Amino acid sequence: MYQVELVETVAKRTQRYGGSATEIKAEIVTDYVVFYGRALKNQNFETGYFDAFAGSGWTDTGSLEAGRSVALRVLEAHDPLAYYAFNDISAQNAESLREAVEDLRQRRSQQNIATPVTRITIQDGNAAIRDACAWVRESYSRRAVIFLDPFGMQVDWASMEAIAQTGRLDVWLLIPTGQAINRMLRRDGNIPPSWRARFDTFFGDPGWSDRLYTPSPNLFGELDPERVAMEDIERYVIDRLKTIFPPGAVHSTGLRLIRQSHPQFLLAFACANPRPAAYSLALKAADHLIERAQRP
Numbered sequence: 080m081y082q083v084e085l086v087e088t089v090a091k092r093t094q095r096y097g098g099s100a101t102e103i104k105a106e107i108v109t110d111y112v113v114f115y116g117r118a119l120k121n122q123n124f125e126t127g128y129f130d131a132f133a134g135s136g137w138t139d140t141g142s143l144e145a146g147r148s149v150a151l152r153v154l155e156a157h158d159p160l161a162y163y164a165f166n167d168i169s170a171q172n173a174e175s176l177r178e179a180v181e182d183l184r185q186r187r188s189q190q191n192i193a194t195p196v197t198r199i200t201i202q203d204g205n206a207a208i209r210d211a212c213a214w215v216r217e218s219y220s221r222r223a224v225i226f227l228d229p230f231g232m233q234v235d236w237a238s239m240e241a242i243a244q245t246g247r248l249d250v251w252l253l254i255p256t257g258q259a260i261n262r263m264l265r266r267d268g269n270i271p272p273s274w275r276a277r278f279d280t281f282f283g284d285p286g287w288s289d290r291l292y293t294p295s296p297n298l299f300g301e302l303d304p305e306r307v308a309m310e311d312i313e314r315y316v317i318d319r320l321k322t323i324f325p326p327g328a329v330h331s332t333g334l335r336l337i338r339q340s341h342p343q344f345l346l347a348f349a350c351a352n353p354r355p356a357a358y359s360l361a362l363k364a365a366d367h368l369i370e371r372a373q374r375p
């Protein structure tokens with residue numbers, strides 16, 4: 080298990096969110112990147128890690144001390160990847176993260192440990208996803224993990240399609256099933272046009288309302304739209320991912336992240352590599368980590 084070591088010298092810009100679900104998510108993605116580095120280390124691949132919603136480096140999950148973001152954790156993996164790219168839309172978060180990475184680099188160099196090449200950008204996450212796709216496409220030998228950890232519905236479907244089309248990215252994606260989707264799916268089905276447009280861009284499928292509402296008879300025998308259950312929302316999102324990733328390369332359930340007894344997010348996993356040997360191994364590792372997190 081990953082040890083949290085706090086660095087008190089850095090001016091930390093902590094972000095308040097999460098709770099234990101945040102730590103579960105961080106452990107899964109970090110451990111997956113560790114697995115990835117180990118699995119690919121003796122092969123002739125140039126490996127990378129992309130974090131399109133990387134945050135400030137520090138997460139205040141409600142405990143007394145700030146925890147470290149996934150970006151900082153993966154930089155210290157035993158079998159490091161060749162290249163790390165972190166991005167956030169907030170310049171303040173990016174600066175806080177840059178300071179934390181620099182501090183980590185200095186501490187490690189004092190111990191004669193090299194820290195891999197790290198690039199930090201400030202742009203929309205969808206632009207960072209395009210950068211990741213361009214990076215793996217530049218050379219046939221490139222492979223990478225990409226982590227998409229937004230608060231809401233910021234990831235466009237076109238970005239997920241671009242990831243799937245690379246054939247070389249493994250993606251962990253946080254889907255705001257309870258946080259945003261369930262709230263915006265009004266019970267009466269009366270959704271403002273701007274929200275409908277957002278759902279269209281997010282799901283990449285105008286058929287979302289048919290899957291997320293069912294006709295239900297009211298007191299007058301008329302049919303009113305009724306919002307489906309959380310399980311059905313989750314199933315729909317996984318089904319959408321299955322339409323663009325290779326068959327068998329999407330985790331069948333993902334991991335439901337719960338806060339104060341309410342489902343907040345679904346952590347989904349997919350592998351864009353169409354080779355069965357590659358995606359079977361990736362799915363096996365993802366499944367192991369998800370199953371571990373579900374244990375009581």
Ligand SMILES: C[S@@+](CC[C@H](N)C(=O)[O-])C[C@H]1O[C@@H](n2cnc3c(N)ncnc32)[C@H](O)[C@@H]1O
Pocket residue numbers: 094096105131132133134135136137138147148149150166167168169172202203204205228229230233
């Ligand atoms: C949940 S936090 C990320 C936490 C981080 N992955 C970690 O391990 O602690 C989401 C981040 O997304 C950033 N963000 C929000 N909208 C964005 C956008 N459109 N593009 C890129 N980053 C965005 C926020 O500034 C915030 O830092």
